Amino acid sequence: MITARALRVRAGDRTLLGGESSSSSAGVDLDVPTGAVVGIVGPNGSGKSTLLRTLIRAVPLASGEVRVDGEDVSRLRRRDIARRVAFVGQHSDATDPTVTVADEVALGLVQRGPLGRDAADRAVADALIAMGVGEHARSPLVTLSGGERQRVALARAAAQRAPHALLDEPTNHLDIRHRLDTLAMLRRIAPTVVVVLHDLELAARFCDHIVLLDAGAVVASGPPDSVLTPAVLDPVYGVRTTVHREGDTFLFGFDRAEAHLSPTSTPPFERTSP
Numbered sequence: 001m002i003t004a005r006a007l008r009v010r011a012g013d014r015t016l017l018g019g020e021s022s023s024s025s026a027g028v029d030l031d032v033p034t035g036a037v038v039g040i041v042g043p044n045g046s047g048k049s050t051l052l053r054t055l056i057r058a059v060p061l062a063s064g065e066v067r068v069d070g071e072d073v074s075r076l077r078r079r080d081i082a083r084r085v086a087f088v089g090q091h092s093d094a095t096d097p098t099v100t101v102a103d104e105v106a107l108g109l110v111q112r113g114p115l116g117r118d119a120a121d122r123a124v125a126d127a128l129i130a131m132g133v134g135e136h137a138r139s140p141l142v143t144l145s146g147g148e149r150q151r152v153a154l155a156r157a158a159a160q161r162a163p164h165a166l167l168d169e170p171t172n173h174l175d176i177r178h179r180l181d182t183l184a185m186l187r188r189i190a191p192t193v194v195v196v197l198h199d200l201e202l203a204a205r206f207c208d209h210i211v212l213l214d215a216g217a218v219v220a221s222g223p224p225d226s227v228l229t230p231a232v233l234d235p236v237y238g239v240r241t242t243v244h245r246e247g248d249t250f251l252f253g254f255d256r257a258e259a260h261l262s263p264t265s266t267p268p269f270e271r272t273s274p
């Protein structure tokens, strides 16, 4: 279980998390129950990555507290945080041509303490196969495509066998089938998952609970059908949303709100410089 209370992050005189308005002055709260998949959604720059990174103390807090299974992360050593929480960020910075895919995934085993050679090899192979990149085990990581590298990063997190995983846009580089496969396998990465997603249909389908951020504040939090509604989404994204539901599947339609308000206005990206 992860709990965050009254989180506030600042950079200079700007509040990145915790909101500027008096209604959000208490900061950001987050509750991630054991066994849940919690999705964090919101527009670009709303603070999703910042929130995720505060949970592993990768971003300094101006105020507030994060606990993982009751332990205050500000009092844990880095190694102890990594034993409890696997983290997959947005960017892969692999540049060393001698590092193979298997080497990369084996880094996830470091947190687990000593394993015998056979057990370590099997753990790496299992994690790669689970993420659908088993055939690349001996390839240099730098030769893989963006989507393949993304799945290797998830395999490394799975190999870590931490009780919690934090995943920042894990479907970013993936084609639609791999998006579906990856999200269906979230619980094989860790029993409890916090995942940043832009795709609201996938968030609705795969998350038990959704947290919607806007300008560094939580504007809605709850089950998908209570958060992913036109009344909640439209003011946050500046669009007109339609939601059609078929069983567990949500289908969204979006239209730019301004287009309805001012049909003759030109979108900014179509304007030409004088």
Ligand SMILES: Nc1ncnc2c1ncn2[C@@H]1O[C@H](COP(=O)(O)OP(=O)(O)OP(=O)(O)O)[C@@H](O)[C@H]1O
Residues within 6 Å of the ligand: 011, 016, 042, 043, 044, 045, 046, 047, 048, 049, 050, 051
């Ligand atoms: N170290 C920093 N110093 C100053 N500003 C920062 C810093 N890190 C993030 N920001 C700003 O904080 C805001 C939130 O950034 P963050 O990356 O959390 O947003 P996000 O919701 O994950 O965005 P995206 O959907 O584009 O990935 C952005 O405006 C960003 O420019």
